[in-house]
Amino acid sequence: GAVVSQHPSRVICKSGTSVKIECRSLDFQATTMFWYRQFPKQSLMLMATSNEGSKATYEQGVEKDKFLINHASLTLSTLTVTSAHPEDSSFYICSARKGGSNQPQHFGDGTRLSIL
Amino acid sequence: KQEVTQIPAALSVPEGENLVLNCSFTDSAIYNLQWFRQDPGKGLTSLLLIQSSQREQTSGRLNASLDKSSGRSTLYIAASQPGDSATYLCAVRHAGGTSYGKLTFGQGTILTVHP
Numbered sequence: 001g002a003v004v005s006q007h008p009s010r011v012i013c014k015s016g017t018s019v020k021i022e023c024r025s026l027d028f029q030a031t032t033m034f035w036y037r038q039f040p041k042q043s044l045m046l047m048a049t050s051n052e053g054s055k056a057t058y059e060q061g062v063e064k065d066k067f068l069i070n071h072a073s074l075t076l077s078t079l080t081v082t083s084a085h086p087e088d089s090s091f092y093i094c095s096a097r098k099g100g101s102n103q104p105q106h107f108g109d110g111t112r113l114s115i116l
Numbered sequence: 117k118q119e120v121t122q123i124p125a126a127l128s129v130p131e132g133e134n135l136v137l138n139c140s141f142t143d144s145a146i147y148n149l150q151w152f153r154q155d156p157g158k159g160l161t162s163l164l165l166i167q168s169s170q171r172e173q174t175s176g177r178l179n180a181s182l183d184k185s186s187g188r189s190t191l192y193i194a195a196s197q198p199g200d201s202a203t204y205l206c207a208v209r210h211a212g213g214t215s216y217g218k219l220t221f222g223q224g225t226i227l228t229v230h231p
Binding site (some may be wrong): 004006030032034042043044046049091093095100102104105106107108109112 | 147148150152157158159160161162164167205209211216217218219221222223224
């Protein structure tokens with residue numbers, strides 16, 4: 001089956017640090033990648049959508065200068081949380097899809113980000 | 117705006133029971149509906165994908181149905197096992213509007229299966 005690998009699984013760092021999270025599709029080429037954020041006991045909220053080689057499309061209320069997304073290849077997307085603060089602490093999950101909107105999305109295992 | 121609601125929010129059953137999880141959505145302009153499983157602290161595992169033109173999909177002990185016109189889907193789990201304990205999420209993919217191609221998730225049903 002389609003596998004999406006996300007690293008790291010957990011990050012604990014000081015306020016003001018920038019943190020990079022990687023998302024890789026291991027056995028398929030991802031036309032589109034998605035980044036979600038999930039707060040405790042809540043469902044997933046879409047942050048941004050990215051297509052390989054083009055700029056990411058951010059959802060309303062998501063700061064693009066705060067959450068930098070790069071989708072440099074068909075198998076790799078990165079999310080960088082710049083100058084992270086405690087309120088950025090959350091569970092971040094990436095997802096990848098091959099092909100059009102009728103295709104399933106496959107999800108990584110998530111990254112638990114804790115900013116002290 | 118699409119709203120996805122899952123009922124019940126939590127469900128606790130003894131092992132071996134058959135159970136039904138419900139999902140409803142307000143906008144029937146969807147490409148498909150996907151059921152996921154999420155274990156604590158983990159990402160999502162796709163269980164079943166139903167295209168808008170389909171009525172149901174089956175995988176092992178799981179059966180998902182879709183009634184697009186009424187905005188409803190059910191996930192049926194047969195002969196539940198303790199290993200089925202997890203949060204089950206349904207999500208619909210938008211077929212139009214500003215959310216075209218995006219998934220909207222329900223809040224999930226937390227399932228606990230007792231040995």
